[in-house]
Each structure stands twice: as structure tokens, then as C-alpha cells.
Amino acid sequence: MKNLQTLSCDDGCLARSDSIFKHLSKEELDLVTFEKTVEQFKRGSVIYRESSRINGCYCIQKGIVKVFKTGIDGKEQIIRFAQAGDIIGFRSVLSSELACTTAEVLDDAYTCYIPSETLVHLVKNNGNFSMDLMQITCKELGEANAYITDIAQKTVRERLAEILIHLKKDFGLDDNKVLQISLTREELANIVGTATESVIRLLSEFKQDQLIELNGRKIKILDEPGLIRIGNLYE
Amino acid sequence: MKNLQTLSCDDGCLARSDSIFKHLSKEELDLVTFEKTVEQFKRGSVIYRESSRINGCYCIQKGIVKVFKTGIDGKEQIIRFAQAGDIIGFRSVLSSELACTTAEVLDDAYTCYIPSETLVHLVKNNGNFSMDLMQITCKELGEANAYITDIAQKTVRERLAEILIHLKKDFGLDDNKVLQISLTREELANIVGTATESVIRLLSEFKQDQLIELNGRKIKILDEPGLIRIGNLYE
DNA sequence: CGTGTGATTGACGCCTGTCAACGTCTGTGG
DNA sequence: CCACAGACGTTGACAGGCGTCAATCACACG
Numbered sequence: 100m101k102n103l104q105t106l107s108c109d110d111g112c113l114a115r116s117d118s119i120f121k122h123l124s125k126e127e128l129d130l131v132t133f134e135k136t137v138e139q140f141k142r143g144s145v146i147y148r149e150s151s152r153i154n155g156c157y158c159i160q161k162g163i164v165k166v167f168k169t170g171i172d173g174k175e176q177i178i179r180f181a182q183a184g185d186i187i188g189f190r191s192v193l194s195s196e197l198a199c200t201t202a203e204v205l206d207d208a209y210t211c212y213i214p215s216e217t218l219v220h221l222v223k224n225n226g227n228f229s230m231d232l233m234q235i236t237c238k239e240l241g242e243a244n245a246y247i248t249d250i251a252q253k254t255v256r257e258r259l260a261e262i263l264i265h266l267k268k269d270f271g272l273d274d275n276k277v278l279q280i281s282l283t284r285e286e287l288a289n290i291v292g293t294a295t296e297s298v299i300r301l302l303s304e305f306k307q308d309q310l311i312e313l314n315g316r317k318i319k320i321l322d323e324p325g326l327i328r329i330g331n332l333y334e
Numbered sequence: 335m336k337n338l339q340t341l342s343c344d345d346g347c348l349a350r351s352d353s354i355f356k357h358l359s360k361e362e363l364d365l366v367t368f369e370k371t372v373e374q375f376k377r378g379s380v381i382y383r384e385s386s387r388i389n390g391c392y393c394i395q396k397g398i399v400k401v402f403k404t405g406i407d408g409k410e411q412i413i414r415f416a417q418a419g420d421i422i423g424f425r426s427v428l429s430s431e432l433a434c435t436t437a438e439v440l441d442d443a444y445t446c447y448i449p450s451e452t453l454v455h456l457v458k459n460n461g462n463f464s465m466d467l468m469q470i471t472c473k474e475l476g477e478a479n480a481y482i483t484d485i486a487q488k489t490v491r492e493r494l495a496e497i498l499i500h501l502k503k504d505f506g507l508d509d510n511k512v513l514q515i516s517l518t519r520e521e522l523a524n525i526v527g528t529a530t531e532s533v534i535r536l537l538s539e540f541k542q543d544q545l546i547e548l549n550g551r552k553i554k555i556l557d558e559p560g561l562i563r564i565g566n567l568y569e
Numbered sequence: 570c571g572t573g574t575g576a577t578t579g580a581c582g583c584c585t586g587t588c589a590a591c592g593t594c595t596g597t598g599g
Numbered sequence: 600c601c602a603c604a605g606a607c608g609t610t611g612a613c614a615g616g617c618g619t620c621a622a623t624c625a626c627a628c629g
Contacts, residue, residue: 168479168480168482168483170483170484170486170487170488171487171488171566174487176482176483176486176487178479178482178483189472190472190475190476191472191476193465193468193469193472194469194472194473194476195469196472196473196476199476199479199480200479219465222461222464222465222468223461223462223464223465224461226457226458226459226464227458229457229458229461229464229468230428230454230457230458232468233428233457233464233467233468233471234428234429234430236468236471236472236475237424237425237426237428237429237431237471238429238431239475240425240429240471240474240475240478241425241426241429241431241434243475243478243479243482244403244413244434244435244478245403245434246482247403247411247413247478247481247482247485247527248403248405248411248413249405250482250485250486250527251405251411251485251526251527251528252405252406252409252411252527253405253406254616254617255616255617256616283574283575283576284575284576284577285575285576291486292482292485292486292487293486293617293618294617294618294619295575295576296576296577296578296617296618296619297616297617297618299576299577299578300577300578300617303577303578315576315626316575331406489584489585490584490585491584518606518607518608519607519608519609520607520608528585528586529585529586529587530607530608531585531586531587531608531609531610532584532585532586534608534609534610535585535609535610538609538610550594550608
């Protein structure tokens with residue numbers, strides 16, 4: 100583990116101890132190494148686009164990717180974010196459907212592209228890999244179900260507080276307690292499922308109430324328990 | 335196929351040609367047959383309950399089951415319905431989490447219970463079974479993502495029209511064009527994510543507009559294209 | 570310095586949730 | 600056979616959360 104940082108990005112996703120590839124045999128690792136393609140994406144570029152056919156999945160080695168669906172009038176609904184260690188695009192590959200989301204890069208990213216055939220081969224032939232991937236998928240499904248309930252039942256105010264807590268959990272805070280992910284107000288609105296103006300107003304309220312501090316896109320978390328209370332997140 | 339109806343319920347889920355078990359070997363079929371338990375549930379009974387540990391999954395052989403999460407103030411959010419041929423509970427088994435939903439019987443049901451160990455054994459050792467189950471999971475995930483976008487962006491009116499179309503697709507109409515699933519107004523509200531009164535008012539409007547006809551819980555679909563238009567379902 | 574994107578604020582009004590009252594139907598028990 | 604309870608459906612009144620529109624500000628960039 101100690102030389103993790105010195106690994107070339109070619110080895111990145113295969114070597115991580117928490118990677119989806121942790122259960123591969125020597126031969127399978129060689130196969131993946133042979134078949135995969137490392138790609139680099141700049142902020143703003145699109146890895147794959149909704150309703151396109153996609154012939155493989157992407158392991159994120161570095162960077163942040165936002166995954167969203169396009170709804171009425173082209174309004175984005177952000178489904179999730181992916182960062183180092185996450186894998187995106189496999190849903191469409193394995194369900195043999197067109198991509199149901201678009202994946203766009205927020206922070207410059209390196210990805211490792213695995214062709215469908217390789218992925219399917221692994222699922223079919225390596226029971227442990229299969230279980231791992233199944234587990235990831237099932238967790239995502241559980242989160243999606245929870246979010247359906249939240250959007251359906253909570254107010255925008257509650258959801259915004261909740262999202263701030265989630266972002267903190269997923270991306271952490273820097274030394275100054277500032278969220279380590281930078282989003283526009285519009286993007287925040289597209290996670291919460293509301294209008295940009297509503298996010299702005301509610302963030303101001305949170306600031307007034309000493310829950311957060313704002314500095315452009317930097318959001319500093321002052322009172323996490325307070326946000327948890329507002330978001331009804333007792334669990 | 336022609337003697338499907340004469341099969342005892344013990345053979346039901348294993349014999350269906352569209353079943354998740356279609357790719358099992360003779361030995362595996364024997365194993366499942368040996369390990370499974372057929373259970374009968376009356377309307378109103380609960381198959382498994384949210385946040386309980388669940389040690390297996392259930393294949394529905396007959397009946398209708400509603401799967402829901404309990405949100406704020408105990409308000410239900412219906413996630414999906416399951417009917418003959420569907421499998422429920424595997425999400426929690428495979429993600430090693432507590433059940434994230436409750437499954438309650440709407441129409442008297444027969445289920446076939448498969449213990450976790452058997453399910454996991456199959457996933458690990460039968461690549462085709464694994465792929466099939468993965469496909470089911472991925473499809474559910476795709477639907478969940480779509481529903482998140484809908485709830486976040488569409489009005490209650492649009493969502494109600496959409497749900498009626500979905501129910502028609504999933505459960506069909508009888509000879510009289512009446513939806514083959516009977517739900518209370520509250521249950522409809524708990525799918526759409528709104529208040530019971532709103533559903534009642536909107537259904538009345540739909541009736542006024544000659545889109546549907548109401549007779550207690552019986553909903554007759556008069557103008558499907560009209561509902562599709564209202565629900566913004568062009569695809 | 571103009572242009573464009575994003576952030577902010579205010580005004581306005583509708584959708585929709587909440588509360589309350591009442592009607593309807595079914596099953597139960599006296 | 601009737602009274603009653605309880606679950607469900609319906610309707611009306613009302614307020615407020617939140618979306619929409621528009622104007623203005625802030626800031627970065629070519």
C-alpha cells in the first residue's frame with residue numbers, strides 16, 4: 100500500500116485494495132490490463148451521453164464525475180457523483196439498455212475503460228467479482244429508493260440540508276471545514292430537485308442561522324448537527 | 335407450457351420459462367427445490383418488514399405485493415409492485431444490509447422463499463444466473479433513476495397520469511378497460527408522492543376531462559393517449 | 570472594456586399540503 | 600334488523616412553500 104501514489108495511472112484501478120477488481124485472478128488481471136484503455140477527461144467533457152449505446156464501463160481513478168438524467172425542458176436531475184474508485188456505466192452494459200444518464204466531468208479525471216465483453220466475462224466466470232459488483236448495484240438501488248422517498252416526502256429545505264450532509268460524507272471537508280466539492284447553485288438545485296433561486300434563498304437562510312458560511316462556491320459547514328436536524332436524518 | 339396451470343405451486347417458479355431460474359442446471363434445480371419453502375400470504379400480511387434482517391428472497395408465484403418505504407411520520411412511499419414472476423428481497427440479501435423496504439400483500443399470494451446461502455451460491459457459481467439477476471437489478475436501478483427525475487421535476491398532475499399508464503402497462507386492463515389492480519386513494523397518493531386529497535381531486539378532473547371513468551376503486555381508462563400527453567411520456 | 574455566465578434579490582401567484590367536516594360503505598354485535 | 604364503529608372517499612376553505620419571471624450585481628475572460 101505504501102507505494103500506491105507511485106503507481107502509474109495504468110495500474111491505479113487494478114491495484115487499489117478496495118477496488119472492484121480485488122478478487123481477480125492473475126490471468127483475469129492480465130486480461131483486464133490488456134483490454135482496458137486509460138482515458139483522460141477535462142472538466143466539462145462528457146464521458147458518455149444519455150440514450151447513446153455504450154460498449155463498456157469506466158472506473159474512475161481520479162477526478163469527480165456528475166451523473167445526471169435530462170428531464171423536462173432539458174433540466175438536469177443529478178443522480179449521483181462518482182469519484183476515485185467508483186465505476187460508472189456498467190448499469191447500461193449489464194441491462195443491455197441504452198445509457199439512461201449522462202456522465203460529465205466536474206474535476207479533471209482519469210478513467211479506465213473496460214469493454215462490455217470483458218466485464219460480462221468477469222461477471223460470468225468469477226463468482227466473487229460477480230458478488231462484489233452485485234453488491235455495489237444493490238447498494239445503489241437502496242440509495243435510489245431512499246432518495247425517491249425523500250424527494251416525495253421532504254420539503255426543499257429538508258432536502259437541501261440533507262444533501263449538504265451527504266456531500267460532506269462523500270467528499271469530506273478541507274482543513275477549513277469547507278466542502279471538498281465545488282458545485283454551482285444550479286447544480287445544487289439539480290440534485291435537490293428544485294429551482295436555482297430556491298437554493299440560493301435557502302443557503303442564505305442557513306447562513307443567517309449560523310449553520311453554514313458562504314464564500315462563492317465554497318460552503319463551510321459550521322453546524323452539522325443542526326443540518327442533520329433540519330434534514331430529518333436520524334439514523 | 336400448455337400444462338402450466340396444472341403445475342403444483344411447488345413447481346411454479348422453477349418451471350416458468352421466463353423465470354430467473356431458467357438457466358439453472360439439473361443439479362442446481364434440485365438444490366433450489368430442496369432448499370426453498372413455499373409460503374402462502376393473505377391480503378394485508380407482511381412478507382418482510384423494513385429494517386429487519388432478512389435471510390432469503392421471495393419469488394412471487396401468484397398475487398400482488400406492494401413494496402414500500404416508511405418515511406416521515408410513518409407515511410408510506412410505494413417503491414414498486416411485484417407480481418407473479420417477480421423476485422423481492424434479494425437486494426438486502428446481496429448487499430448484506432437490513433431490509434430497506436416493507437413488502438405487504440395486496441392480493442393473496444404464493445411465494446417461494448429461497449435462503450440467502452442458496453441465492454449467493456447460485457450467483458457465485460452460475461454465470462448465466464448471475465447475469466440474469468444482475469440484469470434485473472440494473473433494470474430496477476434504471477427505473478428508480480427515472481422515477482427520481484420524475485418526482486423531482488414533474489407536477490403531481492403529470493405524475494398521476496404517468497402512474498396510471500404504468501399501472502396499465504404492468505397489470506393490464508380487463509375486458510372492460512378497467513385497471514387490473516385495485517388501490518385505495520391513499521395508496522395511489524403514496525406512489526405519486528402526494529396527499530390523498532390531491533389524488534382524489536385530480537382523478538375527478540381526469541374524469542371530467544373524459545380521460546378515465548371512476549367506480550369506487552375501479553379505474554377505467556378511456557383516453558390513454560390523453561394521459562400519455564398529460565404525463566409527458568413521449569418515448 | 571464588452572460579453573457571458575453565474576449569483577442574488579424582489580414580486581407575484583399558483584400548486585399543493587393541511588385541516589376539518591361530512592358522506593358512504595361494510596362488517597360486527599346486540 | 601338496527602345501531603354503531605371504523606375505514607375509506609369526498610369536498611371546501613385556507614395558507615404557505617416554492618416555481619417563475621425579471622432586473623441587477625459580481626466576476627472572469629478574451
